[in-house]
Amino acid sequence: MQTANLLPLVLVLALIAYGLAYMRSRAVAAPLGGIRNLKALPFYYAARAALWCAIPALIVLAAWAGFEGQVIQGIVIATLPPESWPESPGQASLILSQISNVAAGKLNPEFVPDHIVAAASVLEAMESRSENFKAALVLLVAVGGATFAWTRVSPHVNARLNVETTLRRIFFVCAALAVLTTAGIVFSVIFETVRFFNRVPISEFLFSTSWSPQTALRADQVGSEGAFGVIPLFTGTLLISAIALLVAVPVGLLSAIYLSEYASRRVRSTAKPVLEMLAGIPTVVYGFFAALTVAPFIRDVAEMVGLEASSQSALAAGLVMGIMIVPFVSSLSDDVINAVPQTMRDGSLALGATQSETMKKVIFPAALPGIIGGILLAASRAIGETMIVVMAAGLAANLTANPLESVTTVTVQIATLLVGDQEFDSAKTLSAFALGMLLFIVTLLLNVVALKIVRKYREQYE
Amino acid sequence: MSDQTTQAEIVRNSLKRRYRKERRFRLYGMLAIFIALGSLFVLFADIINKGHSGFIKTTITLDVTLDSEMMYLDDPRDEDQLSMADFVAPIIAALQEHVPEADSAAERRELGRLVGNYAASEVRNLLENNPDFLGTTQTMEFLAHDRVSTYVKHADDPSYSIKLSEQQQEWVDELVEKGVIDTSFNDVLFSRGDSREPSNAGILGAIVGSLLTMLVTLAIAFPVGIAAAVYLEEFAPQNKITDFIEVNINNLAAVPSIIFGLLGLAVFIGLFGMPRSVPVVGGMVLALMTLPTIIISSRAAIKSVPPSIREAAEGVGASKMQVVMHHVIPLAMPGMLTGSIIGMAQALGETAPLLLIGMVAFIVDVPDGFFDSATVLPVQIYLWASASEQGFVELASAGIMVLLTFMISMNALAIWLRKRLERRW
Numbered sequence A: 001m002q003t004a005n006l007l008p009l010v011l012v013l014a015l016i017a018y019g020l021a022y023m024r025s026r027a028v029a030a031p032l033g034g035i036r037n038l039k040a041l042p043f044y045y046a047a048r049a050a051l052w053c054a055i056p057a058l059i060v061l062a063a064w065a066g067f068e069g070q071v072i073q074g075i076v077i078a079t080l081p082p083e084s085w086p087e088s089p090g091q092a093s094l095i096l097s098q099i100s101n102v103a104a105g106k107l108n109p110e111f112v113p114d115h116i117v118a119a120a121s122v123l124e125a126m127e128s129r130s131e132n133f134k135a136a137l138v139l140l141v142a143v144g145g146a147t148f149a150w151t152r153v154s155p156h157v158n159a160r161l162n163v164e165t166t167l168r169r170i171f172f173v174c175a176a177l178a179v180l181t182t183a184g185i186v187f188s189v190i191f192e193t194v195r196f197f198n199r200v201p202i203s204e205f206l207f208s209t210s211w212s213p214q215t216a217l218r219a220d221q222v223g224s225e226g227a228f229g230v231i232p233l234f235t236g237t238l239l240i241s242a243i244a245l246l247v248a249v250p251v252g253l254l255s256a257i258y259l260s261e262y263a264s265r266r267v268r269s270t271a272k273p274v275l276e277m278l279a280g281i282p283t284v285v286y287g288f289f290a291a292l293t294v295a296p297f298i299r300d301v302a303e304m305v306g307l308e309a310s311s312q313s314a315l316a317a318g319l320v321m322g323i324m325i326v327p328f329v330s331s332l333s334d335d336v337i338n339a340v341p342q343t344m345r346d347g348s349l350a351l352g353a354t355q356s357e358t359m360k361k362v363i364f365p366a367a368l369p370g371i372i373g374g375i376l377l378a379a380s381r382a383i384g385e386t387m388i389v390v391m392a393a394g395l396a397a398n399l400t401a402n403p404l405e406s407v408t409t410v411t412v413q414i415a416t417l418l419v420g421d422q423e424f425d426s427a428k429t430l431s432a433f434a435l436g437m438l439l440f441i442v443t444l445l446l447n448v449v450a451l452k453i454v455r456k457y458r459e460q461y462e
Numbered sequence B: 001m002s003d004q005t006t007q008a009e010i011v012r013n014s015l016k017r018r019y020r021k022e023r024r025f026r027l028y029g030m031l032a033i034f035i036a037l038g039s040l041f042v043l044f045a046d047i048i049n050k051g052h053s054g055f056i057k058t059t060i061t062l063d064v065t066l067d068s069e070m071m072y073l074d075d076p077r078d079e080d081q082l083s084m085a086d087f088v089a090p091i092i093a094a095l096q097e098h099v100p101e102a103d104s105a106a107e108r109r110e111l112g113r114l115v116g117n118y119a120a121s122e123v124r125n126l127l128e129n130n131p132d133f134l135g136t137t138q139t140m141e142f143l144a145h146d147r148v149s150t151y152v153k154h155a156d157d158p159s160y161s162i163k164l165s166e167q168q169q170e171w172v173d174e175l176v177e178k179g180v181i182d183t184s185f186n187d188v189l190f191s192r193g194d195s196r197e198p199s200n201a202g203i204l205g206a207i208v209g210s211l212l213t214m215l216v217t218l219a220i221a222f223p224v225g226i227a228a229a230v231y232l233e234e235f236a237p238q239n240k241i242t243d244f245i246e247v248n249i250n251n252l253a254a255v256p257s258i259i260f261g262l263l264g265l266a267v268f269i270g271l272f273g274m275p276r277s278v279p280v281v282g283g284m285v286l287a288l289m290t291l292p293t294i295i296i297s298s299r300a301a302i303k304s305v306p307p308s309i310r311e312a313a314e315g316v317g318a319s320k321m322q323v324v325m326h327h328v329i330p331l332a333m334p335g336m337l338t339g340s341i342i343g344m345a346q347a348l349g350e351t352a353p354l355l356l357i358g359m360v361a362f363i364v365d366v367p368d369g370f371f372d373s374a375t376v377l378p379v380q381i382y383l384w385a386s387a388s389e390q391g392f393v394e395l396a397s398a399g400i401m402v403l404l405t406f407m408i409s410m411n412a413l414a415i416w417l418r419k420r421l422e423r424r425w
Helices: A003-032 A042-079 A089-103 A114-151 A159-199 A202-207 A231-262 A265-280 A283-304 A314-339 A342-350 A355-384 A387-392 A410-418 A427-460 B002-055 B079-084 B088-098 B105-112 B119-129 B146-154 B166-178 B204-235 B240-252 B257-271 B279-303 B307-315 B320-348 B352-356 B377-385 B391-421
Strands: B056-065 B137-143 B181-185
Touching: A003 A042, A003 A114, A042 A089, A042 A114, A042 A159, A089 A114, A159 A202, A159 A427, A159 B204, A159 B240, A159 B257, A159 B279, A159 B320, A231 A265, A231 A314, A231 A355, A231 A410, A231 B002, A265 A314, A265 B002, A283 A314, A283 A387, A283 B002, A283 B377, A283 B391, A314 A355, A314 A387, A314 A427, A314 B002, A342 A355, A355 A427, A355 B002, A355 B257, A387 A410, A387 B352, A387 B377, A410 A427, A410 B257, A410 B352, A427 B240, A427 B257, B002 B056, B002 B391, B056 B088, B056 B146, B079 B119, B088 B105, B088 B119, B088 B166, B105 B166, B119 B137, B146 B166, B146 B181, B146 B391, B166 B181, B204 B240, B204 B279, B204 B320, B204 B377, B240 B279, B257 B279, B257 B352, B279 B320, B279 B352, B307 B320, B320 B391, B352 B377, B377 B391
Parallel strands: none
Antiparallel strands: B056 B137, B056 B181
């Protein structure tokens, strides 16, 4: 039975268990003189039965569904005659996809060797057997759990304590999922990155200035050696992020100042939500805007003044990205400006300073650490932004500081290397994970530093 | 005395300059707001300008005589004959009735290129389903060829290149005048999946894919997010484990979304062997991505429930868990819902992680399950925006308008919920 069907079935069973245990607890209570002689309300006996029914069954289901594919693949490979055992993981995945295509009827069995056809029938048999075993085991565990809980409905057991402890543990697991996610991210990039550094030395990755991740179809092909130097990608990322910050910091900061110090209540209450809309627009929309409107416009303007601009210039991507992060800068600056104590403002104004002088000479210096923290957060967002640069920046890894030329970024390369079919084992694919690791480390550092600055600044005025 | 006068004078003399500076500073602020709001306006205007024509389709309505001789077909029930028959000939003949001057073989071929590439198969389907139509004349509405569509919709727009010959342009003008070629609301856009031909492509597949993905995301992120928030606010002891979890959540909120795509690729697809391009995996990746947002906003909602409520419940003998389940969660629910809807709106517009788990495949069929290959609305927009045919640009913009409509209504719902249900203590 399909996992998708088993899931609702288990939930229905849990509901039935709930109902049965509820009735049972009332039946047990009746001769004693009503439910007040039970240690807990009938609801808790029922809830305990439902939990006993669902949780073990769901754990079994998840474990089975998670590892079923791997186990079956291993068994199928083992049934192949020894001379056709795959030598590398890449070959294994090729053979496996052949086998599964034959099994699914997408590939005519006449076109493949006999052992593949035999393996395909093994695969089909294993899959249907696995489905049956899975369904039987899950249902058995569910019914078994429910029965166990049903027998334990007794006036001497405090079911409420059991239910509450279980719930609290479930809550803890949910909170710990964040840690698990971080661990998942770290491990998924680390393993592949280590494999990548086995092929390409880390010094070349960090210090070489050329990037062209070609993989050769044949070993003797010209240019079969890919170049994996991250410097041009990094300078490209920095160039685009710098342009974005050059737009976002002044615009965001000044609009925050205007809205918090000058604007009337009415202007503030309309302009602020509209400004925040900029943050809610999907990045793919900005990418579309950058690639199809801003980039051609910049190229035309540059041509008019006699400059040569690429149709995928860094400037277009940077400008649009800058607009995108304006609300981040403005709302963070707004927070920190408002956190500066009113007494400082009043003191400065009482001495005869104008509003702008108060702003520039008193509030701004006081708020500076917080503002810097906000800018760092915005920078981390600019560096990790993907869609705008995928659509509007180029693929060619140019080492340049000219904003009218096309550059590529770390995120663009991750996306292009991993989109579509790829073999899991080539240096080309693995390099994307190494880039991901680099991106993760850089953004993490920026965030940690920024959050620390912001927190320290807040404590200063509390 | 004289010293003070000079100082007052200095101040008075500098006042003009200082006021000027003040005005200039104010102006800068207004300019900044103007730039930000102006670019939002330009963005919207540009997309509406590019996309409004995406909601219009160009059709050719013809009286097609299903002549058996012309099609080399005398029994529509015969599969072999159907596969050999010529279904283009009757369409050309029907067109010729309106354009009698086109009668050479080359001109007839040119004429045939006015209708879309799927017109012939429409005739075939009609005959296959109604074999007794053979020999009769039927009024059929065909989608015009993309080139015709571009010409009809954008003849005056220099940014579109017209790929029709002079001759064809004349014919199209004539047919438009006669009312044979007409434009109407593009229902194809909302009833089909992707296609290689812009006029035949729709966003229904992507909308359904988005819906399925969002359902998975919601089913995971909402309960888990609330449970995590409740644990951290109500149960967590003050220790290192709790601190570690909190630091992790705050950092995850700022991790670039593409990294979550790497996680999905390596763990869900690589380690667990889940299929590529399916809504379940996409939904799981997006759920992990939106979890921090939901946790953070739910914690704020729980914090805003006053302690007096908790104390009152504890006072009448409720256990900690009963306080939480019976009082805190119901009272914090509006805030939690608002946060979750905003998080879901974010997930709806997310593209990058889904590229990595293979939801960029070219998929024609509307997906019909959580384990069916699918794409989502933002990815569809990305695919169309990077397609080479110019007809896809207006579709991408139309798709953006639909996506933005969804997102704005979700955010409006969140604001409405907050206004309606929020309680001030």
